[in-house]
Amino acid sequence: MNETIMLEKQYVLQTYNRPDFVIIGGDGVWLVADDRTRYLDGGSGIAVNALGHGHPVVRAALKEAAAAPIHLSNLYHNAPMAQLARDLCESSFAARVFFANSGSEANEGAFKFARKYARAVLNRTDKTGIVAFSGSFHGRSMGAVAATATEKYRAPFEPVMPGVTFAAFNNIASARAAITKKTCAVIVEPVQGEGGVTPADDDFLAAIRRRCDETGALLIFDEVQCGVGRTGTLWAHEPFGVQPDIMTVAKPLAGGLPMGAILMTQAVADAIQPGDHGSTFAGGPFVSRVARAVFSTLSQAEFLADVRHRSDYLERKLRWLVKHHPTVTDVRGRGMMWGLLTTVPAANIVAAAQEQGLLILSAGANVVRLLPPLVISEAEIDVLTEKLSLALAEVG
Numbered sequence: 411m412n413e414t415i416m417l418e419k420q421y422v423l424q425t426y427n428r429p430d431f432v433i434i435g436g437d438g439v440w441l442v443a444d445d446r447t448r449y450l451d452g453g454s455g456i457a458v459n460a461l462g463h464g465h466p467v468v469r470a471a472l473k474e475a476a477a478a479p480i481h482l483s484n485l486y487h488n489a490p491m492a493q494l495a496r497d498l499c500e501s502s503f504a505a506r507v508f509f510a511n512s513g514s515e516a517n518e519g520a521f522k523f524a525r526k527y528a529r530a531v532l533n534r535t536d537k538t539g540i541v542a543f544s545g546s547f548h549g550r551s552m553g554a555v556a557a558t559a560t561e562k563y564r565a566p567f568e569p570v571m572p573g574v575t576f577a578a579f580n581n582i583a584s585a586r587a588a589i590t591k592k593t594c595a596v597i598v599e600p601v602q603g604e605g606g607v608t609p610a611d612d613d614f615l616a617a618i619r620r621r622c623d624e625t626g627a628l629l630i631f632d633e634v635q636c637g638v639g640r641t642g643t644l645w646a647h648e649p650f651g652v653q654p655d656i657m658t659v660a661k662p663l664a665g666g667l668p669m670g671a672i673l674m675t676q677a678v679a680d681a682i683q684p685g686d687h688g689s690t691f692a693g694g695p696f697v698s699r700v701a702r703a704v705f706s707t708l709s710q711a712e713f714l715a716d717v718r719h720r721s722d723y724l725e726r727k728l729r730w731l732v733k734h735h736p737t738v739t740d741v742r743g744r745g746m747m748w749g750l751l752t753t754v755p756a757a758n759i760v761a762a763a764q765e766q767g768l769l770i771l772s773a774g775a776n777v778v779r780l781l782p783p784l785v786i787s788e789a790e791i792d793v794l795t796e797k798l799s800l801a802l803a804e805v806g
C-alpha cells in the first residue's frame with residue numbers, strides 16, 4: 411500500500427473516506443496523482459480553489475507574504491488585514507469585518523454578535539432564538555452544527571447550542587411562523603450547498619428580510635460556500651436585491667489558506683466592545699496579504715462577467731446531460747455551482763466519474779455537485795461534461 415495511505419489509515423482520525431490515490435500536484439483545473447493519473451478538479455477542494463491550482467496571482471502573493479511577518483497576533487495592527495477589511499466593505503453592504511479561520515468559526519461569531527446585539531442594543535435578554543432552515547449546513551462546531559439541519563451531524567453531539575429552531579427552506583409561511591419577537595437572528599444560505607445545491611426562491615429572501623424587520627431579528631447570510639464569485643456575482647445574494655445585517659464568508663477567500671470573515675453593518679458593530687470576541691490566528695498578515703490578492707481578482711467586474719458567460723455554457727451542457735441520461739432528472743444552480751438531481755445514489759456517480767478522471771462531489775443522497783474552479787475554460791467544460799456523461803452512462 412502507498413505509504414501516505416498507510417500512515418493516514420494508521421494515524422489520522424478516520425472522519426473522512428478518502429479514495430485510494432494521493433494527489434501530488436496541480437495546475438489550473440487539473441490535479442495529478444502519484445501514479446501520474448490526471449484528474450479534472452470539479453470540486454475545487456469544496457469551493458475553495460476558485461482560481462484553480464498554481465494561479466500566478468496566488469503564487470506571487472504567497473512569495474510576497476512569506477517575506478513579511480507571518481503572524482503578529484491580534485494585539486497589534488497589521489496593514490494587510492486593515493486593507494482587506496476595507497476591500498470587503500467597499501465591495502459589499504458591510505461597514506465592519508471580523509476575521510476568523512473557517513466558515514464554522516465565522517458562523518459562531520455571527521451568532522455571538524447577534525446575541526450581543528439583542529442584549530446591548532435592544533436591551534432584551536430573552537431575545538436569543540436563532541432560526542435556520544431545512545437543508546442548511548453551517549459547520550461542525552457546537553453553534554454552527556446546532557443550526558445545521560442534517561440530524562446525523564448534530565444528534566451524536568447533543569446538547570449543542572440551545573435556541574435554534576428550523577423552518578422549511580423556500581417556505582415563506584413556515585419562515586414567518588418560526589421568526590418571532592424572541593428571535594435574535596435568522597441564518598440562511600442564499601444558495602444552499604451541502605443540502606443539495608438549492609437556490610433560494612426569488613421572493614424568499616425578501617420575505618425573510620421583511621419578517622426580520624418586523625420582529626427585530628438580524629438577518630445572517632451564510633455565503634461560506636456560495637459567496638465570493640462562486641455563483642457568478644461577487645455575493646450570491648446580489649440578484650435577490652436583499653441585504654443582510656451580517657454575512658459570513660470563508661472558503662475561497664484566501665486562495666486555499668484558511669480564512670473566514672464576518673461582514674456586518676455599523677449597527678451590529680456598535681454592539682461589540684473590545685474583549686467581546688477574539689481569535690489568535692485570524693486575519694494574520696500572511697493570510698490577509700494573500701486574500702487581498704485573491705479577492706482583488708475574484709471581485710473584478712470583468713472576471714465575474716466572464717464567469718457568468720462560461721456558466722451559461724456549462725448550464726447548456728448540463729441540460730444536454732439531463733436530456734440524454736435518464737438517471738438525471740434535473741439540474742439546478744448558479745455560476746459555477748451546480749447540482750444534478752439523480753435517480754441513482756450520487757455516490758455511485760461520483761465514483762464512476764473518478765474512474766473517468768473527474769473529481770466531483772455529492773450534496774446529499776441524490777444530488778451530484780459540481781464546483782469547478784471559476785477559471786475553468788469552455789474547452790475544459792467540454793472535457794468535464796464528456797467525462798461526466800461517460801460516468802452517467804456507466805452507472806445508468
Ligand SMILES: Cc1ncc(COP(=O)(O)O)c(C=O)c1O
Pocket residue numbers: 456512513514515517547548549550599603604632633634635636660661
Ligand atoms: C454554507 C457553509 N457554511 C459553513 C461551512 C463550514 O465551513 P468550514 O468547514 O470552513 O468550517 C460550510 C462548509 O462546507 C458551508 O458550506
